[in-house]
Amino acid sequence: MIDQKLQMERYIRGKTYTDEDDKNVREILMFLEERKAGTATEKRISQSALARIARVGVSTLSQILTGGYPGSPTKMLTQVMSAVRANQQESSNIIPMVETSVFKVVITACRMARRNRNFSLISAFVGTGKTSALKHYAKENSNVFLIEARPMMTPQRLVKEIAKKVFGVHVKGSVDDLIDRIVDELKNTDSLIIFDEAETVTDSLLHLLRRFRDLMNIGVVISGTEYLNDKIKPTGGEFDQIRSRVGFWPPIAHGITKDDATALLAAGFPDEDLSEDFIERCYKYSQGSARMLVENLLVNIQTYRKDHPLSVELVDTVATKVLFLK
Numbered sequence: 001m002i003d004q005k006l007q008m009e010r011y012i013r014g015k016t017y018t019d020e021d022d023k024n025v026r027e028i029l030m031f032l033e034e035r036k037a038g039t040a041t042e043k044r045i046s047q048s049a050l051a052r053i054a055r056v057g058v059s060t061l062s063q064i065l066t067g068g069y070p071g072s073p074t075k076m077l078t079q080v081m082s083a084v085r086a087n088q089q090e091s092s093n094i095i096p097m098v099e100t101s102v103f104k105v106v107i108t109a110c111r112m113a114r115r116n117r118n119f120s121l122i123s124a125f126v127g128t129g130k131t132s133a134l135k136h137y138a139k140e141n142s143n144v145f146l147i148e149a150r151p152m153m154t155p156q157r158l159v160k161e162i163a164k165k166v167f168g169v170h171v172k173g174s175v176d177d178l179i180d181r182i183v184d185e186l187k188n189t190d191s192l193i194i195f196d197e198a199e200t201v202t203d204s205l206l207h208l209l210r211r212f213r214d215l216m217n218i219g220v221v222i223s224g225t226e227y228l229n230d231k232i233k234p235t236g237g238e239f240d241q242i243r244s245r246v247g248f249w250p251p252i253a254h255g256i257t258k259d260d261a262t263a264l265l266a267a268g269f270p271d272e273d274l275s276e277d278f279i280e281r282c283y284k285y286s287q288g289s290a291r292m293l294v295e296n297l298l299v300n301i302q303t304y305r306k307d308h309p310l311s312v313e314l315v316d317t318v319a320t321k322v323l324f325l326k
Contacts, residue, residue, distance in 0.1 A: 016071060017073060018074065021073055024078075027084070028065065031088075032046075054079045054080040060076065061076070097132075098263045100264065101257055102129045102290070103129055103133040108250075112219075112248040114190060117217050117218055118220075118247040119219075119221070119247065120222070120249070123226050125252070126289070127290060127292055129290040130253065134146060143190055144191070144192045145191065145194065148197055150200070155204055159178050159179055162193065166182055166185055167185070179212075183215045192220070193212065195220065198228050199227040203238055203239075229252055255288020255289060256289070256290045258280075258283050262279050265278075268298045275310070278310050281315045297318065297319060297323065300322050301314060
């Protein structure tokens with residue numbers, strides 16, 4: 001069906017597309033169709049997103065794929081195909097979401113804050129998968145607004161970002177007007193605000209979140225590294241009002257467990273029978289970091305293993321020669 005359509009378009013265009021152009025258009029259309037739904041091992045991607053990644057105008061790519069582009073599309077198709085190949089390579093290294101111990105604690109924190117309409121506080125060492133779990137919860141649930149803090153973020157910027165998340169567009173008006181609109185929209189709903197990287201911001205932003213929670217009667221999750229715990233915990237300090245509203249406050253997550261590492265490795269190598277020695281060596285190199293294990297060690301083993309079996313020697317080679325780990 002695609003071949004017939006391309007042949008007709010090419011005739012109408014006056015044969016401005018080469019055979020290679022037609023082949024690339026066909027492959028791009030098939031790629032977009034496959035990525036429309038996505039799977040656990042594929043990254044969803046839209047036509048407009050692909051155009052931006054490839055640095056081709058959104059309308060230009062649409063013209064190229066539908067036969068309306070007046071000139072030769074070869075150069076731009078080459079850029080788009082490069083983006084397609086990169087996405088396919090990325091997708092081949094994606095593993096399904098694994099419910100590690102940290103993941104379960106984070107999801108519980110979100111559910112508790114939402115159900116009880118108070119605060120949950122999550123503190124975890126970097127690389128434990130905290131942010132990935134928060135993003136997963138936000139993606140899978142409606143009326144959840146994830147804000148990722150920045151060190152120089154001001155209260156005004158926080159209000160504008162929440163407004164954009166809630167209404168889906170940039171909303172004009174004074175900060176007071178925006179606060180009124182946000183409160184009117186979310187008050188007494190099942191909404192949840194998640195504020196990640198909270199240890200990097202000024203005290204005034206955390207107090208603003210506390211005021212939002214009181215005005216709207218909704219749940220708020222404050223998340224950050226172990227330094228967030230140190231910031232909020234002291235009694236009689238700056239954050240007594242927040243601390244008194246925290247209904248779920250688990251211990252600091254220092255790292256993933258060996259069982260977590262086993263589950264992550266099994267997801268990354270679903271058709272392999274992983275030895276205990278292989279798992280143990282990967283876990284030792286990760287030092288409790290899910291990020292190190294998945295994004296660095298596992299991905300590079302997938303890339304460089306070729307026909308080699310999954311062995312301790314392979315782990316050592318990748319860890320020391322590619323990642324320069326000790």
